[in-house]
Amino acid sequence: MGFFMRRSRALVGFGGLLTVLAVGTVSPRSNAAGKDQGVAPQPAAHARSTGLLPLLARREVPVFGSFIKPGSSPDVLPSEAACPPDMTEVEGEYCPFVEQRCLRWLDPATKLQCAEFDRAAMTAMGGKCGMKTEHKKFCIDRYEWPNKVGVLPRYMASWVEAKATCEGIGKRLCSDTEWTLACEGPEHQPYPYGEGFARDDAACNIDKPYIWPHPEKVYDARTSAAELARLDQREPSGSRASCVSPYGVHDMTGNVDEWVVNVSQSGQPHQSGLKGGYWGPVRTRCRPMTTGHEETFRYYQIGFRCCDGAHQVDVGQAPLASLP
Secondary structure: OHHHHHEEEEEEEHHHHHHHHHHHHHHHHHHHHHHHOOOOOOOOOHHHHHHOOOOOOOOOOOHHHOOOOOOOOOOOOOOOOOOOOOOEEEEEOOOOOOOOOEEEEEOOOOOOOOEEOOOOHHHHOOOOOOOOOEEEEEEEOOOOOOOOOOOOOOOOHHHHHHHHHHHOOOOOEEHHHHHHHHHHOOOOOOOOOOOOOOEOOOOOOOOOOOOOOOOHHHOOEEEEEEEHHHHHHOOOOOOOOOOOOOOEEOOOOOOEEHHHHHHOOOOOOEEEEEEOOOOOOOOOOOOEEEOOOOOOOOOOOOOOEEEEOOOOOHHHHHOOOOOO
16 A cells, blocks of 8 residues: 555656656747747746636737627728728829819910819829829728718818818818818819819819808808808719719818818918818819918808828727627
């Protein structure tokens, strides 16, 4: 009996020695492998509590962020999309100066509305910019605020109100250079629709008959509603399928003028600028900017849209599945 007890103790002691040797051997190897693969070494206390750790692959996102309930679709699909569904991604080269030569003016006296630009000259340049370009990558609302298809865009907004509204939902007001790139596309074309060189009053909500406004009635609370209704020629966002830029942004010319941050002219004379024109017979093309209105100015034809920085979205940002 004593012999068997002594033999059992010897076997237990020998087994314990083998376990210590195994832990001492595997842990350094795991840590060394972790360093090779960019994984931080695991603390010894953690190793003792969990047993032998498997070798972890390099991982830049939480493991549980990619868990999706089988047979269902998450609210945000794991992808490399840089923008949320209500925005579109714009990436390209902004050109500070583009020579756009008009072949025929609709208003020879004022030279604001160009019927057709010289496409041959732009084609000869291959759409290239004659100056140093600025690479941009950002997100922009698909439609004018409130950025909903089939809904009338808001108007009577000041630049201050537009900026605060975008920031209030985690976005920002677009710069004029961002807006221009989103409208012109990578080929720097004058108009956002069609082939980009001919003015088309059916493509977007432009060139509606001008109705002379009475500013005193617009700003008077007693008469404002009636006067705005008389002047209003907006259309629901996305009404004209052809009014879309090469980047997939809708209604960039016409419908309502859009506030932007005046970057290209260094905030002079104001930080505020207006892009795109509205429904009336005005310029309504991509490159021009109106800078004559200060930041608190608001009027019957002015609205806005928002921008945001582009983000890398991967499976780590997909929502956790909700279990039944």
